[in-house]
Amino acid sequence: MIEAVTTATTRAAAAPAAPFDAERVRAEFPILQQQVRGKPLVYLDSAATAQKPRAVLDALARYYEQDNANVHRGVHALSERATRAYEGARVTVARFLGADPREVVFVRGTTEAVNLVAQTFGRQRLGAGDEVVVTTLEHHSNIVPWQLVAAERGAAVVPAPVDDRGELDLEALGRLLERPRVRLLAVTQVSNALGTVTPLDRIAAMARARGVPVLVDGAQGAPHLGLDVRQAGVDFYAFSGHKLYGPTGIGVLWAKREHLEAMPPWQGGGDMIRSVTFEGSTWNDVPHKFEAGTPHIAGAVGLAAAIDWVTARGLPAIAAHERALLRHAEAALREVPGLRLVGEPRERAGALSFVMEGIHPHDLATIVDRHGVAIRAGHHCAQPLMQRFGLAATSRASFAAYNLPSDVEALVRALHAARELFG
């Protein structure tokens, strides 16, 4: 396995090590070799979920064909192998994040990770009159869990504003962080709707100066930028396996060890305990304290295979390829009559959103789908952000390692066809 050299906070900022052959990368994805509605599939919905390379599919099959057993408790050979694979996956994730494996909790996905923090750390730290700052860029999964715990504790969720470019208003955020009752900042690394990359280094420094812990939603950031969690100076980082070329149903919560130690368990059950009596129970060490029940072992194995796959191709090289595609797409889309990009962030990763005059995003998505092009239309689970831009919905095209410039051309052709149909 080739390790990407990490010189900056985001792992993608390091220089690419090897030339990136996008055609060859695409050939590693069996699902992309098909025709949809009689046309070659053009998949531009990776922000919803990424496709899986052969290496990940093989790792899943190999695990079930050769190693499947329950973890941690068995003494037989298969259980030993399954445990080694599962705990090995934790080490792979930890290396990806520049973290200690004991700080890596396997969860179902980003949503579960945020809920875990809200229901443990949040419930412990929030009292009546306290505040959680969330940004207007957030996905519902980084808003609603805070609303739930805030309602329970008599606390408030305070939104940090976004400017017309679709970037965070850092001055306003700084003022919010100065409020005396702020107990947590929840912020995304990359907007799933607009593709905006947030300046995490600056944000984390601002929060640190005020003693406010920071939770980062890395669902969109992990596949395009990665994060060295120590250098970033954040407290919590959550991401999903399935957006990082891994399986669905597996994700990661990384948290500083001191937080994990102080947080109460979330779910009770097997594996999270040290001993159980009817007088009371004691908890297993972190991270196992947060992993009640049989975990998604195959998912963790698949996620590790996905991280190995990304690392071998080089996240910096993937990021550079995606940046070039995004620039190409921005330029090409601006040429489409009546099309307007939503948000013009200075730094963008993965996705871009647009609207077309006189054509609702759902009609647009239906039409381009019939041309074999998969895009997403709707509010992207970011309704407050849509409201900020006065829109009910946008169309979103999102890019991954396997996309090619020809995918952009196919999208543009389909958009012209939509324009023709709608007049």
Added chain:
Amino acid sequence: MSELQDLYQEVILDHGRRPRNFGKLEGATHQAEGRNPLCGDHLTIEARVEDGAVVEARFVGDGCAISKASASVMTGLVKGKRADEIDALFETFHRLVTEGPAAADELPGLGKLAVFGGVHEFPTRVKCASLPWHTLRAALRGGGTASTE
């Protein structure tokens, strides 16, 4: 691409662009709000009912061409109709958009609804077409909120 042309027939595009009965209804006796939580589309339908029949129905809201055209055609069709007649029309409409024109052929009141004959080829768009009907029926039953979920 003939399926696309079946879906986006000229009549639908026209109603989508220039919906009839669009705007607030003065003197409405019934009202309901409809939402499609999947996409965030929403509309409000108001109706004035006299002697058990809808005298007028209007709608406001934001949605795709299919949902706007559906609301536009529906609000025209239901004038003068009682709730049970509207339920029957909805049955026809529902069969049409879920199973296609052949399944709805023998049903009453197909007439102007026939332009939605292409919707059944697009299962993800059935909810767009049905939302105005669910909302109107909710309004006539006493208001509240209709949802496609």
